[in-house]
Amino acid sequence: MSATDAPRRLTVSDIARLHADGQRIPMLTAYDYPTARILDEAGIPMLLVGDSLAQVMLGYETTVRVSMAEMLHHVKAVARGSRHALVIADMPFLSYGVSIEESIANAGVFLREGGAQAVKIEGGVRSARTIEAMTKTGIPVMGHIGLTPQAIHQIGKVRVQGKTRDTARALLADALAVQEAGAFSVVLELVPEQLAAAITERLRIPTIGIGAGAGCSGQVQIITDVLGLSVDHIPRHARLYAHLRETIDAAVRAWAADVAAGTFPGEAETVRMDDAVLAEALGRGEQDRTAGAPLGGIPLDRDL
Ligand code: KIV
Numbered sequence: 001m002s003a004t005d006a007p008r009r010l011t012v013s014d015i016a017r018l019h020a021d022g023q024r025i026p027m028l029t030a031y032d033y034p035t036a037r038i039l040d041e042a043g044i045p046m047l048l049v050g051d052s053l054a055q056v057m058l059g060y061e062t063t064v065r066v067s068m069a070e071m072l073h074h075v076k077a078v079a080r081g082s083r084h085a086l087v088i089a090d091m092p093f094l095s096y097g098v099s100i101e102e103s104i105a106n107a108g109v110f111l112r113e114g115g116a117q118a119v120k121i122e123g124g125v126r127s128a129r130t131i132e133a134m135t136k137t138g139i140p141v142m143g144h145i146g147l148t149p150q151a152i153h154q155i156g157k158v159r160v161q162g163k164t165r166d167t168a169r170a171l172l173a174d175a176l177a178v179q180e181a182g183a184f185s186v187v188l189e190l191v192p193e194q195l196a197a198a199i200t201e202r203l204r205i206p207t208i209g210i211g212a213g214a215g216c217s218g219q220v221q222i223i224t225d226v227l228g229l230s231v232d233h234i235p236r237h238a239r240l241y242a243h244l245r246e247t248i249d250a251a252v253r254a255w256a257a258d259v260a261a262g263t264f265p266g267e268a269e270t271v272r273m274d275d276a277v278l279a280e281a282l283g284r285g286e287q288d289r290t291a292g293a294p295l296g297g298i299p300l301d302r303d304l
Contacts, residue, residue, distance in 0.1 A: 007084040010045055012118060012140045012184040015086060018045065019206040025218030027088075027208050028226065031057045031074045035223060036081025046208075047082055048120065048142075048220060049075045051090040051150070055232070056224045063149045064093045068106060071095075072114050079115025088142055089116035093150040096121050100133045107139045120187065122148035124174020128181040135182030143178030143186035145171060146196075146212065160190045160211070168195050175199045175207075187220060188212040190237075211237035 018025050027046035030036040031053050039047055053074055054066035075089045089110035096103035103121075110116045118140035121127050131141045146161045162171040171191065178186045185206045188196045193213025200207045200216050209216030224230040225238035229245055258264035279285065283300025 009117065010084060010086045012086065015046065015185060015206065019217055025206055025208065027218060027220040029053075029056075029220070029223050030078045030081070031223075033077040033081040036078040036085075036087075039223070040082035040085045043084070045085055046088060046218075046220075047078055047085045048088045049078050049090060049116070050120075050222065051092050052222055053090075056222060056230060062152050064152065066092050068092055068095050068109070072109060075110055075114035075116050086118060087116045088118045088120050089114055090120045096130055097123070097127060100130060103130045104134055104137050104139065107134050107141075108137075111139060118142055118184070120144055122150050124171070125177040128177040131178060131181035131183050141181075141183045142208075143175075143181075143183040144189065145174040145178060145186060145191075146188045147190035149189075158190070160192060162191050162195050168192075171195060172199060172202070175203055179203050179205050185218075188216060211235065 015025065025046065026044055027048055028039055028044050029050040029052055030039055030047040031049060036047060049071065051063040051066050051071065053071065054060040054063045057074070058066065058070065060066060071089065071092050075087070079087050089107075091103075091106060091110070095106040107119045110119055119134070120142040121130060121134075122144040123130075124143065124145040127143070131143060134141050147155070147158060149158070152158070162168040172195075175186060175188075183205060185208055186203070187208045187210065188199060189210045189212065191199070191209070191212040193215060196207065196209055196212035197215025206217035208218040208220045210220045221238060222230070225234055226241050228240040228243040229248075231245070234240070255264060283302040
């Protein structure tokens with residue numbers, strides 16, 4: 001492959017073009033190198049290194065627990081594993097929103113050190129100033145409104161947002177604030193279908209829904225839910241397209257059984273050497289039988 005036909009990394013302008021062309025945009029979370037390679041080669045245009053990493057990969061109870069360092073480690077792996085997709089780093093709890101300077105510096109770490117091309121932050125009206133400052137600095141930002149899991153200790157529990165007149169209006173205001181602040185796209189999480197569609201109609205930027213119905217400009221899912229690899233709760237909005245947990249379980253049981261039976265490794269998985277060279281190495285030759293002390297304390301055949 002020449003340098004000219006190597007796949008080009010997508011930018012936020014490409015995402016805007018997909019949206020303008022009326023294409024529904026798929027986005028998946030990715031947390032590691034092999035998964036990123038597979039998703040990238042499958043043509044998924046946006047890979048989100050979500051802070052859902054905390055729960056689905058690191059076993060924390062909430063996303064609040066994951067750190068910048070942990071996120072950065074995984075962002076780097078996903079960036080290395082992808083050549084085409086736009087990689088979006090989810091900014092962890094308190095890495096933004098405390099001060100504008102710190103928010104920009106942390107977002108910069110994901111772009112400069114992590115190799116991401118954009119960041120995602122939670123919050124509508126409350127995060128608008130941060131989004132504006134970041135985008136003015138040249139950092140593409142994806143917003144995230146509706147259920148914002150980093151606020152779980154305030155919200156109380158995971159539930160659909162915007163079901164009343166006032167909360168629906170607040171969500172409309174959040175969506176507009178995120179767009180006007182300069183975000184290139186916004187995630188709508190756990191929003192009633194009709195409200196998500198109404199928000200989508202009113203925005204110029206694409207909405208990416210999760211548990212927000214089919215009326216969004218695109219959809220995002222947690223990769224382990226799509227693949228049937230999640231070990232804990234699978235949300236109602238997820239659809240399993242594979243059953244990798246069962247596949248892995250069957251595979252590792254079969255492997256352990258082969259080890260127990262002595263049938264793994266077999267000929268195909270084994271390397272042999274020249275028997276004559278081995279005989280020489282082990283001191284089976286004529287001249288070795290008469291020669292000196294054990295080699296480095298290891299008895300050769302001649303010493304036995
Ligand atoms: O962290 C994450 O994976 C997310 C998606 C649910 C959008 O924020």
